Amino acid sequence: MAKRPSRPGKATAVPGSGAAGAGRRIGIMGGTFDPVHHGHLVAASEVAGRFELDEVVFVPTGDPWQKAGSRVTPAEDRYLMTVIATASNPRFAVSRVDIDRDGPTYTVDTLRDLRDVYGAGAKLFFITGADALSKILSWKDAEHLFELAHFVGVTRPGFTLSDSHLPADAVSLVQVPALAISSSDCRARVAGGQPVWYLVPDGVVQYIAKRHLYR
Numbered sequence: 135m136a137k138r139p140s141r142p143g144k145a146t147a148v149p150g151s152g153a154a155g156a157g158r159r160i161g162i163m164g165g166t167f168d169p170v171h172h173g174h175l176v177a178a179s180e181v182a183g184r185f186e187l188d189e190v191v192f193v194p195t196g197d198p199w200q201k202a203g204s205r206v207t208p209a210e211d212r213y214l215m216t217v218i219a220t221a222s223n224p225r226f227a228v229s230r231v232d233i234d235r236d237g238p239t240y241t242v243d244t245l246r247d248l249r250d251v252y253g254a255g256a257k258l259f260f261i262t263g264a265d266a267l268s269k270i271l272s273w274k275d276a277e278h279l280f281e282l283a284h285f286v287g288v289t290r291p292g293f294t295l296s297d298s299h300l301p302a303d304a305v306s307l308v309q310v311p312a313l314a315i316s317s318s319d320c321r322a323r324v325a326g327g328q329p330v331w332y333l334v335p336d337g338v339v340q341y342i343a344k345r346h347l348y349r
């Protein structure tokens with residue numbers, strides 16, 4: 135399938151309610167999701183509750199440029215695993231904006247595309263784990279990110295959650311239940327023949343087996 139150029143005029147609509155509307159509060163959970171795991175889902179659910187979000191849209195990366203040194207599973211597999219993992223939650227949706235855009239995935243583009251989808255009246259909250267938040271100033275056009283969304287940093291075992299490097303009022307910090315789960319550990323487990331049951335949703339375990347991922 136042909137990809138759209140970077141920064142297209144209109145973004146692909148997301149599944150789920152996805153409707154534009156003034157005052158809607160939309161969480162955005164960006165990630166490579168290789169595979170999506172319960173750490174991602176708990177973080178999104180906790181922030182949704184804390185910030186009274188109407189919807190959380192999971193956005194799998196197309197080309198995660200800061201992971202260029204690692205092998206990344208094809209985007210369609212990561213997208214489908216994210217759909218499977220979020221399908222049972224009526225407030226969760228998945229967007230293709232990043233995987234349908236050509237070139238490296240930049241959050242500044244994600245936020246502009248989702249602004250087109252949800253409309254100028256929606257309030258956007260971008261959710262990041264403590265590790266991602268610590269690196270945010272290395273992201274493209276970092277100085278503009280905080281004009282486009284409010285950032286929510288969540289705790290993650292093994293990382294220090296801090297916003298001291300970021301503009302005042304741009305970020306909220308939230309404690310979420312500690313789940314020492316990472317996608318890289320899930321991949322290593324599958325490669326080593328160890329189970330990933332209960333680290334990732336059941337449907338994702340079955341999808342990994344069906345598609346022979348991470349062997």
Ligand SMILES: Nc1ncnc2c1ncn2[C@@H]1O[C@H](COP(=O)(O)OP(=O)(O)OP(=O)(O)O)[C@@H](O)[C@H]1O
Nearest residue numbers: 164165166167173262263266290313315316317318
């Ligand atoms: N266990 C977790 N608790 C809280 N946040 C998490 C957790 N795992 C990932 N995140 C956050 O979710 C987002 C997407 O993460 P990503 O898809 O890269 O998963 P990952 O587990 O960090 O992957 P990998 O191990 O391959 O680097 C990032 O903001 C990351 O900080």
Ligand SMILES: O=C(O)c1ccc[n+]([C@@H]2O[C@H](COP(=O)([O-])O)[C@@H](O)[C@H]2O)c1
Nearest residue numbers: 164165166198200239240241242273274
């Ligand atoms: O905008 C950037 O330059 C940028 C650089 C690295 C990561 N991000 C975003 O951070 C989120 C988590 O990314 P990752 O690589 O940790 O899965 C995801 O939405 C990425 O698009 C964004």
